Amino acid sequence: MKCVARQLASSVVCGLLFWAGGVAAQGPVCSEADAEALQWLARTVKSRSEVAYQGVVTLQRGDDMQVVQVARSLADGYSSEHLTRLTGQGAQVVRPHHPLNCTHPGEQLLTLGDRVEAGDCGLARYYRFEVGPGERIAGRQSVKLEIQPRDMYRYGFLLELDQDTALMLRASTLGRGGKILERFQFADLSYDEPLEPRSGMDTVHPAAHPHPDDPTAGARLSVPWIVSWLPNGFTATDAADPEGPRRTYTDGLAVFSVFLEQLPRELRPGEGLARLGSSLSYTRGMHLADQPVLVTVIGEVPVNTARMVADSIRVAR
Amino acid sequence: MTEQLRESLSALMDDEATELELHRVLGELESDAALRQTWVRYQLARSAMGGQPVSHARLDISRSVSAAIAAEAGAETSRSSLRERWVRPLASLAVAASVTAVVVLGGQQLYQAGSLEGQSAPVAASGVSAVGFVNSLGAVPMRASYGAQAVPQLEPAARTAYRELARQRMYQYMQEHAEHAALNSPQGLIPFARVPQIEE
Structure with a gap:
């Protein structure tokens, strides 16, 4: 994996993007709640390289509910993750051996917690945040982030994070009028050493790892x-x-x-x-x-x- | 054209605009050529989704819409308060519906005239096997025998076909989308749980 070098390169790119965006913004808009929420989001991203777990997650969309098992383990600077469908299709997605220092643009957008004091409100330019105590989910006490979009181009979210580890325990996507479009949540969670992926699945898909700076090879069109x-x-x-x-x-x-x-x-x-x-x-x-x-x-x-x-x-x- | 206007325009398309947005857009449509152009493009995109083609070549979106609203508003004020309480929600719906109808009609006038961006008259979807929904279009290969009649007859079918196409594309592309969503949103591998059928 060449992700270390790649990551440096893409950080530079992202830095430029943020800088350009900062010029366009009309001064800092971040409130205390925004700053606190951004720090929680940054912690959630960091937890990816710090917290190993296994659990059972439900994904609810309208009348449809799926149950999946998820796990993440950490060793020697790499993480291994897998997701196994427990309902419906017998399928599994695995991401073995992902370098912990490899962060993708979406994660970089979320790890702005330490830049807030410098007046860069990051996501708070596009969302309004509220932070409050959340419910107990999968036996863990949570912190609740209410996230409202500032324009019509994105949905709102209700994220509940583990108070101790910042792992996302429940995430609801909210449409117009606060209607819940989708909700995933842990039903069971343990921070013990995770399970090995189940064997005997019909389908095992190794998740792709597209590099931020490398176009994926594949079909091409005749018009750019x-x-x-x-x-x-x-x-x-x-x-x-x-x-x-x-x-x-x-x-x-x-x-x-x-x-x-x-x-x-x-x-x-x-x-x-x-x-x-x-x-x-x-x-x-x-x-x-x-x-x-x-x-x-x-x-x-x-x-x-x-x-x-x-x-x-x-x-x- | 401001972002806000484009937002309102899009909301209007989805019958989600508030009356305030509606009036703002109508006011601007009169004077803003770029906004009119965007509007027409949206309507072109939507024209397969219903309504019947009209032969008049003249486009007068805002005036007909204003008239439709004025008529609705007039009807509403004359109601007694008790009745109004019951009827108001329905009346707002009616406003939205008539606005959409008038506006879609407006878009189609242009569409039929074929005067936008050099696009020719609508093509009956003939032999579109490449995108895989020949069957859902029903009696498609009618272009020879039905001639110009084919287009209006295809309206409801085209609408269904496009919905089917969107559904098929969701199956086709959701996994590739999930590959990127899983690395760029905070839910880890969960985006893969949205994939209808995970392929190896």
Whole structure:
């Protein structure tokens, strides 16, 4: 893994991004609650390299509930994680051997706790935070972060973190009017040495590890394209191949991906929408450089974000 | 065009705009060419989702919308207070519905005229196997025999087809999205639990 060098490089990139954003902002807006919440979020990210655990998590989306087992272990500067579906499909996702010093752009956006005093409010420019005592979850006392978006381009969240370890015990995604779109929470949690991944699963998927600075090799289109508009605060998760079919963006809490397909024939222009919990699939038939294309935005963002992003796709010049 | 206007515009598309936003957008549409252009693009995108094509070439979104609202508002003020209490929620819905109807119609006028960004008249979705929803379009290959009639007849089918397309794409792309979400949001591997069917 070359992630150490990579990480340095991408820190520089991110630093520039933050600096540019800081110029645009109209002075610091962070309240005490914002600063406290940002520190909690930074601790949550840090806990990834400090806390080993295993537990059972429920994921609720509307009437649908899934149960998964998750575990993380730490050794010799690496973490190993796995997620095993206990309901429905017999599938497992594993991420063995991830360097602890490898942080991705989304994590970097969340680890701004120590910069707040310097007037950089980071995420507090896009979200309003409240911090308060949370409930007991999976037998652990929690701290509750209420997170309200400051614009229409992202959802709100209710995050409850372990008071001692900052591990995220429960996360609810809130749509308009505080409606819960998705909620995951630990039903059972222990900080003992984690289980080995279960054997005998039908499907075992090793999670990909895209480098922030390395375009992923894969299919290429004949037209280089750009997304010319993003909601404030969103940044690319990895360097985009200008002719690659995918882009992914994050503001640290929300993530969405844009996929472009070139169609061999004309498709009637139009748009379609499918939702599953907080996840959205927005598909749009349109033209790019006089060629018919299908744009799909997948992610945990409201539909107006997806529509405006799709609307902003242009040929790269 | 300000961010706020674009927000309001998008909200209007989803029938989620407040009356305040509505009036602001209508006021701006008169004078802001860029906003009108954005509006028309949204409407083009949406035109497959319902409504019937209109033959008039003239676009007068804001005036017809204002008229629709004025009519609704007039109807509302004449109600007795008791009745108003019951009817008001329905009346607001009606305002939203009529605005959408008028506006969608407006977008389609342009669409039919084919005057935007050199796009030709709508193409009946013929043989779109590449995107995999030929069947859900029903009797698609009608372009030869039905000629110009094909487009209006496809309206409801195209709407269903696009919804189906979005659903299929969610299955197709959710795992690739999760690969990146898992590294860039604070929930660890949980984004993979959103994938309908995990592939190796």
